[in-house]
Amino acid sequence: MTDKLYPIEVEVNGVARSAMVPARVSLVDWLREELLLTGTHVGCEHGICGACSVMLDGEPVRSCLMFAWQADGHRVTTVEGLARPDGSLSILQDSFCDSHALQCGYCTPGMLIAAQGLLYTNPRPTDLQIREAIAGNLCRCTGYQQIVDAVRSAAARLAKEKGQR
Amino acid sequence: MKSATFEYIRAGSTAEACEALKQEGDSIKLIAGGQSLIPMMAMRLVRPAWLLDINEVSALKFITTSDDGHRNAVRIGACTRQSVVERDKALAERVPLLRQALGYVGHVQTRNRGTIGGSIAHADPCAELPLAAQILGASMILRSSSATRTVPAETFFAGPMTTATGADECLEEVRWPVWDERRTGSAFTEISTRHGDFAMVSAGAQIALGDDGRCVRASFGLGGVGQTPLAFPRLAQRLVGTQLEDEAVRSAAEDAAAESDPGSDLFATAAYRRHLARVLTARVIRAACEQARSKA
Ligand code: FES
Ligand code: FES
Numbered sequence: 001m002t003d004k005l006y007p008i009e010v011e012v013n014g015v016a017r018s019a020m021v022p023a024r025v026s027l028v029d030w031l032r033e034e035l036l037l038t039g040t041h042v043g044c045e046h047g048i049c050g051a052c053s054v055m056l057d058g059e060p061v062r063s064c065l066m067f068a069w070q071a072d073g074h075r076v077t078t079v080e081g082l083a084r085p086d087g088s089l090s091i092l093q094d095s096f097c098d099s100h101a102l103q104c105g106y107c108t109p110g111m112l113i114a115a116q117g118l119l120y121t122n123p124r125p126t127d128l129q130i131r132e133a134i135a136g137n138l139c140r141c142t143g144y145q146q147i148v149d150a151v152r153s154a155a156a157r158l159a160k161e162k163g164q165r
Numbered sequence: 166m167k168s169a170t171f172e173y174i175r176a177g178s179t180a181e182a183c184e185a186l187k188q189e190g191d192s193i194k195l196i197a198g199g200q201s202l203i204p205m206m207a208m209r210l211v212r213p214a215w216l217l218d219i220n221e222v223s224a225l226k227f228i229t230t231s232d233d234g235h236r237n238a239v240r241i242g243a244c245t246r247q248s249v250v251e252r253d254k255a256l257a258e259r260v261p262l263l264r265q266a267l268g269y270v271g272h273v274q275t276r277n278r279g280t281i282g283g284s285i286a287h288a289d290p291c292a293e294l295p296l297a298a299q300i301l302g303a304s305m306i307l308r309s310s311s312a313t314r315t316v317p318a319e320t321f322f323a324g325p326m327t328t329a330t331g332a333d334e335c336l337e338e339v340r341w342p343v344w345d346e347r348r349t350g351s352a353f354t355e356i357s358t359r360h361g362d363f364a365m366v367s368a369g370a371q372i373a374l375g376d377d378g379r380c381v382r383a384s385f386g387l388g389g390v391g392q393t394p395l396a397f398p399r400l401a402q403r404l405v406g407t408q409l410e411d412e413a414v415r416s417a418a419e420d421a422a423a424e425s426d427p428g429s430d431l432f433a434t435a436a437y438r439r440h441l442a443r444v445l446t447a448r449v450i451r452a453a454c455e456q457a458r459s460k461a
Binding site for chain 2: 003004006022023024026029044045046047050053056059060061062064065066067069070073114117118132133135136
């Protein structure tokens with residue numbers, strides 16, 4: 001049986017994209033396989049690991065728990081959209097490097113999206129709030145402590161930068 | 166882990182959704198946030214021929230905390246996101262138990278997508294929102310193309326993942342009773358392997374005290390220990406008139422645990438769940454009572 005195709009228009013990392021998609025294609029599969037934005041990882045495909053986290057209209061969601069057509073008319077930001085316009089790492093990404101907040105890197109895109117979502121709404125989070133924000137993201141390597149360190153240091157660097165401006 | 170083939174319809178209004186339900190009946194499934202439905206489709210536990218999307222129906226997204234003829238209730242549109250409810254300060258004050266329960270629902274990413282009505286309509290016996298609805302005696306407003314009816318939580322939850330909603334009905338709104346008593350306290354807690362996972366057992370209570378410190382109103386319940394979330398109105402009634410002294414709380418908790426009917430699985434035996442039912446019931450009643458006492 002061939003799937004019926006549906007038209008969608010989604011703004012992905014600031015670029016308007018239109019496509020025809022079968023109803024059952026998940027948002028993460030569309031991002032990775034059609035748009036070739038393979039920065040977003042896919043682990044469990046049923047909403048447990050958080051590797052597939054992206055922002056939908058500025059809020060973190062799991063892209064394996066959405067069909068691509070549900071993003072129609074919305075704004076999606078993937079990890080590729082977090083870097084600065086010139087392609088260099090954002091302060092948050094740089095802090096992940098500095099704090100050794102990744103080893104294999106599988107969870108990293110999801111962690112970055114979750115952490116960025118937190119910093120948007122809460123620029124000076126407590127450690128507990130950081131832990132709460134990344135609670136839906138599994139990491140099998142770091143033991144989480146360095147990730148918490150990275151987010152804390154990113155918050156401090158961002159605050160400092162803001163103070164200077 | 167990919168869903169089977171299906172087609173979808175996007176509803177522009179509740180009326181449109183009801184009309185589609187009437188036409189397609191059993192072969193159609195409503196999708197709101199999809200945080201429970203999509204994994205079930207991925208695992209092929211459900212294979213609907215049609216999905217009816219109500220995410221873009223703005224009439225299903227509202228929180229009304231003002232007095233508007235439903236004086237003693239807060240009305241929440243079924244498609245209101247859990248994260249929106251979580252951030253609503255006025256609501257947290259009027260229906261504190263709901264806010265407390267939400268703190269245990271999934272994670273930031275799933276609450277940004279998941280809806281109040283979706284969780285209640287899904288009716289997982291371990292889920293927090295159905296339990297909060299059961300404890301507070303919330304009412305579900307069900308709409309079909311020809312009628313609207315109000316079903317109380319007590320009869321709405323019919324079994325595991327089973328509700329009184331007909332194949333042609335759409336959950337439109339959930340009405341949460343507001344307790345007017347000034348000295349009202351509430352508490353919610355649960356035990357799970359990891360925070361945000363489904364609970365092995367969850368418990369919630371809401372208590373109101375009179376000026377003399379006697380209990381004037383009480384309600385409590387348990388999740389994960391039966392076919393539906395359980396409330397214990399008869400046991401709660403026994404607390405009314407007492408000072409909620411240790412003995413009264415202990416016996417209510419023991420009887421609630423005895424009346425519950427937990428099962429065993431990989432994570433916990435029935436005996437352990439029953440133990441948790443007793444301990445957590447006592448804990449939430451005491452915590453709710455403490456909070457009420459602090460409102461001198
Ligand atoms: S791939 Fe989406 S949560 Fe695991
Ligand atoms: S760095 Fe390997 S899973 Fe997190």
